[in-house]
Amino acid sequence: MTDLPRTALVAWRMAWKTAAGTTVAQVVVTVLGAGAPLSVAWLTKVVFDRLTASDDAVDLTWPIAGLVVATIMTALLTQLLRYLRAEQSRAIGLAALDQLYATVNRLVGLGRFEDPEFADRLRFARHAGGAGPAQTVAVSLNLLQQVLVTGGFAVSLVTVSPALTVVVLLGTLPAVGAEFALARRRAEATNKVGPIERRELFYGQLLSDVDAATEVRLFGIGSFLRERMLRERRVADRVDRSMDRRTLAAEALLTMLSTAVAGGCLAWVVRAAAARTVSIGDVAMLLAAVTAVQGALLGMVRDLAGARTNLMMFGHYLAVVEAAPDLPVPASPRHVGPLRQGIELRDVWFRYREDLPWVLRGVSLTIPAGSAVALVGRNGAGKSSIIKLLCRYYDPERGAILWDGVDVRDLDPVQLRARIAAVFQDFVSYELPAAENIGIGAIEALTDRPRIEVAAREASMHEVLQAMPNGYDTLLSRVFFAGDDLDDATPGTMLSGGQWQRLAIARSFMRGGRDLLILDEPSARLDPEAEHEIQQGFERLRGGGTSLLVSHRLGTVRTADLIVVLSGGTVVQTGRHEDLVAVPGLYTELFSQQAAGYRD
Numbered sequence: 381m382t383d384l385p386r387t388a389l390v391a392w393r394m395a396w397k398t399a400a401g402t403t404v405a406q407v408v409v410t411v412l413g414a415g416a417p418l419s420v421a422w423l424t425k426v427v428f429d430r431l432t433a434s435d436d437a438v439d440l441t442w443p444i445a446g447l448v449v450a451t452i453m454t455a456l457l458t459q460l461l462r463y464l465r466a467e468q469s470r471a472i473g474l475a476a477l478d479q480l481y482a483t484v485n486r487l488v489g490l491g492r493f494e495d496p497e498f499a500d501r502l503r504f505a506r507h508a509g510g511a512g513p514a515q516t517v518a519v520s521l522n523l524l525q526q527v528l529v530t531g532g533f534a535v536s537l538v539t540v541s542p543a544l545t546v547v548v549l550l551g552t553l554p555a556v557g558a559e560f561a562l563a564r565r566r567a568e569a570t571n572k573v574g575p576i577e578r579r580e581l582f583y584g585q586l587l588s589d590v591d592a593a594t595e596v597r598l599f600g601i602g603s604f605l606r607e608r609m610l611r612e613r614r615v616a617d618r619v620d621r622s623m624d625r626r627t628l629a630a631e632a633l634l635t636m637l638s639t640a641v642a643g644g645c646l647a648w649v650v651r652a653a654a655a656r657t658v659s660i661g662d663v664a665m666l667l668a669a670v671t672a673v674q675g676a677l678l679g680m681v682r683d684l685a686g687a688r689t690n691l692m693m694f695g696h697y698l699a700v701v702e703a704a705p706d707l708p709v710p711a712s713p714r715h716v717g718p719l720r721q722g723i724e725l726r727d728v729w730f731r732y733r734e735d736l737p738w739v740l741r742g743v744s745l746t747i748p749a750g751s752a753v754a755l756v757g758r759n760g761a762g763k764s765s766i767i768k769l770l771c772r773y774y775d776p777e778r779g780a781i782l783w784d785g786v787d788v789r790d791l792d793p794v795q796l797r798a799r800i801a802a803v804f805q806d807f808v809s810y811e812l813p814a815a816e817n818i819g820i821g822a823i824e825a826l827t828d829r830p831r832i833e834v835a836a837r838e839a840s841m842h843e844v845l846q847a848m849p850n851g852y853d854t855l856l857s858r859v860f861f862a863g864d865d866l867d868d869a870t871p872g873t874m875l876s877g878g879q880w881q882r883l884a885i886a887r888s889f890m891r892g893g894r895d896l897l898i899l900d901e902p903s904a905r906l907d908p909e910a911e912h913e914i915q916q917g918f919e920r921l922r923g924g925g926t927s928l929l930v931s932h933r934l935g936t937v938r939t940a941d942l943i944v945v946l947s948g949g950t951v952v953q954t955g956r957h958e959d960l961v962a963v964p965g966l967y968t969e970l971f972s973q974q975a976a977g978y979r980d
């Protein structure tokens with residue numbers, strides 16, 4: 381991210397749009413806050429000058445009262461500014477989080493989720509999206525305050541000694557260069573540490589994840605994973621330590637320089653006071669001014685340097701929310717009508733990335749409307765990849781996928797997916813109540829309990845769910861408590877692997893009446909009885925419609941209207957079961973091996 385001024389402008393615009401009130405309030409408090417230390421310094425000078433100007437009793441009521449008010453104001457304004465900043469940060473944080481995940485939700489495909497650079501950006505963006513604009517406003521206003529304080533004190537200093545004013549201002553110049561150099565290195569270090577910390581997080585999560593706990597313990601790999609996690613931490617710490625040392629050395633040098641300048645000024649003013657060329661009040665003013673100007677100038681440089689880092693982080697947020705669509709979606713997509721003729725893969729070539737091997741090599745096949753088609757083949761043959769292309773999670777590199785003759789790239793993916801019901805091989809077990817776990821299959825029916833119960837019955841899950849402590853409202857989780865209320869610590873309940881799969885199937889039953897039913901290994905974890913029951917459920921769900929089944933259990937594909945055999949990303953055989961077993965080939969080979977397994 382190099383365009384920092386534009387990033388800063390966007391950050392300000394976002395702050396203004398989301399929290400105009402608190403932004404204005406911060407400007408007012410900042411300006412008032414700049415006046416407070418100036419008032420304290422001037423009033424102190426007045427007190428000293430009056431005390432030394434006359435031997436008679438002097439009336440210091442007003443200067444002292446002024447000092448008290450200015451001191452109280454300084455403290456109050458600091459607290460108020462802190463509150464306003466936090467308030468603004470909360471408002472922007474919420475809006476940024478909303479925008480960030482709205483953008484992530486708009487991603488049509490899966491490619492970005494598999495991109496490590498995107499994962500890193502997303503991690504930075506989650507933090508920087510909210511913090512960036514709030515910090516930019518804070519830094520800008522800090523700068524304004526420091527300019528006002530520096531300007532005010534510089535004018536005061538000039539009244540004592542113009543030469544000293546120049547010395548004090550020039551004395552801070554080395555700090556400017558040093559802080560900027562440090563900021564650039566800090567940003568580089570943060571970018572370097574990002575992927576390392578993501579790996580550390582991954583090992584940490586594995587070590588504490590309930591699903592991984594069984595294997596981690598059985599294989600005794602806890603120490604191995606912990607060591608890997610610590611190795612990543614050590615690398616990240618090395619980068620951080622080197623940065624901290626640089627900062628320490630630079631800061632130490634700069635502190636010595638500013639102390640030398642302040643000491644020189646003090647020596648000069650004390651001698652001048654002894655020679656009566658300046659007043660005692662001037663001594664007090666100069667001491668306050670030197671400290672304030674140095675502090676403000678150094679603060680300004682640090683703020684600017686910090687702002688650079690913040691803006692670079694905020695740049696990650698902008699890169700995510702302003703990124704071009706991951707897959708092209710036409711501005712006026714064609715309407716996705718009910719499937720009438722069928723779906724055709726026409727000479728489809730596909731690979732997940734350009735540097736990876738082809739996964740599909742010129743696949744051509746037709747899924748006629750109303751037919752039950754099965755995809756079979758060895759592991760890695762490309763079956764699930766075809767399914768992902770049909771749902772348009774990726775686009776083929778060559779060739780096309782046609783829905784009733786229309787390229788799916790010309791359709792709205794949301795409309796296309798609304799026409800599909802699916803049970804995926806790697807289905808999700810949502811840590812939600814059982815009813816919601818099923819209901820989200822058709823989000824508009826999330827609270828339609830009768831429909832959810834019908835779906836559960838079809839998936840042979842009704843009795844299981846009814847018998848749970850809270851019936852369909854039982855939370856299915858091992859990591860969350862059942863109650864929303866913090867005092868209710870009722871633990872959630874868990875299901876078996878096959879029961880989770882049946883729940884995923886029930887979810888697909890919520891999508892009855894869709895044009896295409898996709899089943900990718902839907903019964904891998906089911907017992908034979910459940911598989912038999914659910915098979916009939918699938919037939920009802922299909923209701924004479926179109927289906928595509930992927931299964932290694934060749935018994936379940938025997939009744940398919942068309943079996944497509946894939947090998948190494950190409951179609952090697954097609955036909956009905958009876959035709960395919962009648963000839964030698966991969967299907968007969970796989971079928972015989974499986975049948976032998978049952979016979980022996």
Ligand SMILES: Nc1ncnc2c1ncn2[C@@H]1O[C@H](COP(=O)(O)OP(=O)(O)OP(=O)(O)O)[C@@H](O)[C@H]1O
Nearest residue numbers: 494732736739757758759760761762763764765766
């Ligand atoms: N997200 C991905 N990124 C990169 N390569 C992938 C990805 N998913 C799958 N592959 C590769 O694509 C090839 C085909 O995988 P696919 O999942 O389509 O096979 P499959 O026939 O469904 O296998 P299985 O029977 O094991 O489910 C495999 O070689 C796999 O390594």
